[in-house]
Amino acid sequence: MSSTLMEVRNLKKHFPSPAGPVKAVDGINLKIEQGKSFGLVGESGCGKSTLIRVMLKLLEPTEGEIIFQGQDITKYGFREMRSLRKEMGMVFQDPHLALNPKMTVFDIISRPLKIHGLARKKGELMVQVVELMQAMGLQTEHMIRFPHELSGGQKQRIGVARAMAVEPKIIFLDEPTSALDVSVQTKILKLLEQARRERDLTFFYISHDINLIRVVADIMGVMYLGKIVEMGPKALLLKDPHHPYTRGLFAAVPEPDPDIIISEIQLTGEVPSPVNPPPGCNFNPRCPHVMDRCRKEEPEFKELSDGRSVACHLY
Amino acid sequence: MEELLKIENLQVSFSTEEGPVEALDGVELTIRQGTFHGLIGETGCGKSVTGQAILGLLDNNARIRGGRILYREKDLLKLSSRQMGRTIRGKEIAMIFQDPGSSLNPLFTIKNQIEEAICMFRKVPREKREGLILEALKQVKLPDAENLMYRYPHQLSGGMKQRVMIAMMLACRPQLLIADEPTTALDVSIQAQFIKVLKELKDNLNLTILYITHDLAVISELCDYVSVMYAGRIVEDLSMRDLFKNPRHPYTTKLVNSVLGANTTLDQLEEIPGSVPRLINPPKGCRFHPRCEEAIAVCNREVPLLKEVKADHSVACHRR
Numbered sequence: 001m002s003s004t005l006m007e008v009r010n011l012k013k014h015f016p017s018p019a020g021p022v023k024a025v026d027g028i029n030l031k032i033e034q035g036k037s038f039g040l041v042g043e044s045g046c047g048k049s050t051l052i053r054v055m056l057k058l059l060e061p062t063e064g065e066i067i068f069q070g071q072d073i074t075k076y077g078f079r080e081m082r083s084l085r086k087e088m089g090m091v092f093q094d095p096h097l098a099l100n101p102k103m104t105v106f107d108i109i110s111r112p113l114k115i116h117g118l119a120r121k122k123g124e125l126m127v128q129v130v131e132l133m134q135a136m137g138l139q140t141e142h143m144i145r146f147p148h149e150l151s152g153g154q155k156q157r158i159g160v161a162r163a164m165a166v167e168p169k170i171i172f173l174d175e176p177t178s179a180l181d182v183s184v185q186t187k188i189l190k191l192l193e194q195a196r197r198e199r200d201l202t203f204f205y206i207s208h209d210i211n212l213i214r215v216v217a218d219i220m221g222v223m224y225l226g227k228i229v230e231m232g233p234k235a236l237l238l239k240d241p242h243h244p245y246t247r248g249l250f251a252a253v254p255e256p257d258p259d260i261i262i263s264e265i266q267l268t269g270e271v272p273s274p275v276n277p278p279p280g281c282n283f284n285p286r287c288p289h290v291m292d293r294c295r296k297e298e299p300e301f302k303e304l305s306d307g308r309s310v311a312c313h314l315y
Numbered sequence: 316m317e318e319l320l321k322i323e324n325l326q327v328s329f330s331t332e333e334g335p336v337e338a339l340d341g342v343e344l345t346i347r348q349g350t351f352h353g354l355i356g357e358t359g360c361g362k363s364v365t366g367q368a369i370l371g372l373l374d375n376n377a378r379i380r381g382g383r384i385l386y387r388e389k390d391l392l393k394l395s396s397r398q399m400g401r402t403i404r405g406k407e408i409a410m411i412f413q414d415p416g417s418s419l420n421p422l423f424t425i426k427n428q429i430e431e432a433i434c435m436f437r438k439v440p441r442e443k444r445e446g447l448i449l450e451a452l453k454q455v456k457l458p459d460a461e462n463l464m465y466r467y468p469h470q471l472s473g474g475m476k477q478r479v480m481i482a483m484m485l486a487c488r489p490q491l492l493i494a495d496e497p498t499t500a501l502d503v504s505i506q507a508q509f510i511k512v513l514k515e516l517k518d519n520l521n522l523t524i525l526y527i528t529h530d531l532a533v534i535s536e537l538c539d540y541v542s543v544m545y546a547g548r549i550v551e552d553l554s555m556r557d558l559f560k561n562p563r564h565p566y567t568t569k570l571v572n573s574v575l576g577a578n579t580t581l582d583q584l585e586e587i588p589g590s591v592p593r594l595i596n597p598p599k600g601c602r603f604h605p606r607c608e609e610a611i612a613v614c615n616r617e618v619p620l621l622k623e624v625k626a627d628h629s630v631a632c633h634r635r
Contacts, residue, residue, distance in 0.1 A: 043502040043503065043504065044502055151590040151591075152358075152590075153590055154590070181357035181358055181529065181591065182357070182529070182531075182570065182573045182574055183357060183569065183570060183573055183586070183587035183590075183591075184586075184587070184590060185573065186573045186584045186585065186586040186587075187586045189581060189584070190581060190584070190586065193581055208502065208503070209575070210503065211532075211575035211576060211577070211579075212575055214575070214577070214579075215575050215579060215580065215581055215584070216581070238577075248504065249503065249504060251507075252503045252504045252506070252507035253503055253532070253577070254503075254506070254507070254510070254530070254532035254533050254535065254536045255532060255535065255536075255576060255577055256531050256532040256535050256559060256571070256574045256575075256576045257535065257559060257576055257577075257578075258535050258555060258556055258559050258560070260577065267504040267507070267508075268508070270472050270474065270475075270505070271502075
């Protein structure tokens with residue numbers, strides 16, 4: 001039985017705007033198990049990037065609790081967070097922007113080690129940087145190079161090496177492969193999975209690419225307009241998605257096998273604005289199974305007997 | 316089926332501070348009337364340059380070093396830019412770009428912009444224009460077209476803007492549409508709606524499309540034929556079915572096996588060692604040989620030519 005590493009309760013993040021608060025994250029509940037890979041999918045603007053920024057306390061939550069290793073970190077200030085920062089790593093979407101162009105690869109990977117005082121002497125730093133670069137399949141002679149001398153795939157592997165340098169418990173990955181070509185994507189995914197097994201890491205992936213989440217996640221969550229609509233073990237969700245949005249989303253994914261005929265489109269219309277979401281269930285204007293109740297009453301996010309949770313009046 | 320567009324041995328280079336970049340090195344491509352032709356490849360392989368070359372939209376530092384682009388047996392490379400603008404671009408061959416937001420003018424309504432496109436090539440009396448605009452908007456399944464045409468681009472979502480772009484295209488009745496990554500900026504559910512619209516247009520209007528993308532999954536939903544590009548050359552030309560069921564070129568095979576699908580697991584995915592070569596100083600012989608597991612001595616020396624292995628299937632590889 002694995003234990004819960006991180007938990008989020010009724011987390012909200014609203015941004016002020018002239019038209020009223022933008023409810024980017026609006027009541028999220030989730031648990032991340034130690035050593036597992038959690039994958040959150042959602043379309044652009046659903047609030048997934050805001051969610052991880054709030055969970056990392058890069059943004060202050062409007063409401064709710066964030067619990068990390070049993071401690072409530074919601075109210076932690078800058079100083080208290082600083083000691084926790086080394087437990088949480090992050091890999092960014094665009095490797096071309098995430099690395100400082102004026103620093104060498106050695107400086108980039110060793111910086112978090114220096115900041116957290118985990119290694120001070122050049123020799124110690126060198127040993128660790130070499131080990132990290134080898135784990136990410138990078139040639140150690142690239143240590144003295146600058147980011148612009150490397151390919152996109154190599155840069156992203158440096159981003160991962162930097163995130164792993166301080167031996168965090170959890171790494172947040174924001175679309176780690178969307179800026180990369182398919183031929184280099186596989187290598188990153190395999191290296192990540194290997195590192196996770198060897199170092200007993202926990203991953204939290206967010207992506208708009210359902211196929212990516214299908215491949216990498218153990219637990220899968222589906223987000224729509226600031227809320228999680230369905231969450232559970234990956235196999236369960238893929239085999240039998242319950243929430244109408246999950247079903248529609250899965251059906252919309254183009255399939256690279258011409259023998260698999262994708263079903264008729266189920267999602268019509270567009271995502272409503274998070275400033276003024278529809279009353280009741282957020283999804284009701286696009287839902288093919290909409291009932292009167294859905295327009296009035298917000299569905300509760302409840303756990304079903306098979307271990308998944310879903311927010312829909314049908315269940 | 317009739318050949319609508321045929322590219323023969325097209326060579327394009329760009330002059331840069333570091334020296335000439337051979338972006339296209341002998342591209343061969345044949346698009347048949349009424350088919351959807353996919354052009355796939357990774358970043359920097361020259362697929363967008365091919366699209367731009369067809370319409371004469373290459374950047375100023377580009378030089379066409381050789382080859383022909385035959386549109387209905389007329390060589391487009393021999394036309395002046397004035398002739399291209401008057402007789403081909405928009406009228407016969409149209410293009411839609413990756414980012415629909417930057418393709419529309421933010422200061423004019425949708426109606427103004429489609430009207431302008433219509434009047435470019437045809438004399439249409441004022442009272443008939445609105446009907447044509449509405450018809451075009453309805454062909455791309457935009458809801459509430461009567462009100463929508465009075466809106467400005469910022470009032471529409473990305474998916475709607477991309478459909479407006481197609482409506483504008485259709486209003487000019489081109490024969491060939493070049494679509495350069497039209498769904499990359501869209502979400503999956505919006506992408507699915509867009510693909511459906513394109514499929515219907517194919518059936519109803521006998522439209523021909525050159526669909527440029529890096530996304531193999533979209534290709535499988537839409538295209539009849541596919542050309543696979545690598546580092547400025549076409550390495551394989553085949554039907555969509557063969558692409559997924561019977562690819563022959565080592566690059567195509569690896570590429571297909573690295574695509575994430577519904578039933579793939581991490582172990583099944585193949586990786587291609589190394590990375591895409593820079594075209595300043597591309598590898599000699601076959602440009603894929605440094606990353607190829609099957610490479611032999613000849614691959615390093617001679618450029619493999621596209622040769623037919625069966626009907627509708629050509630491969631450029633010394634080992635096939």
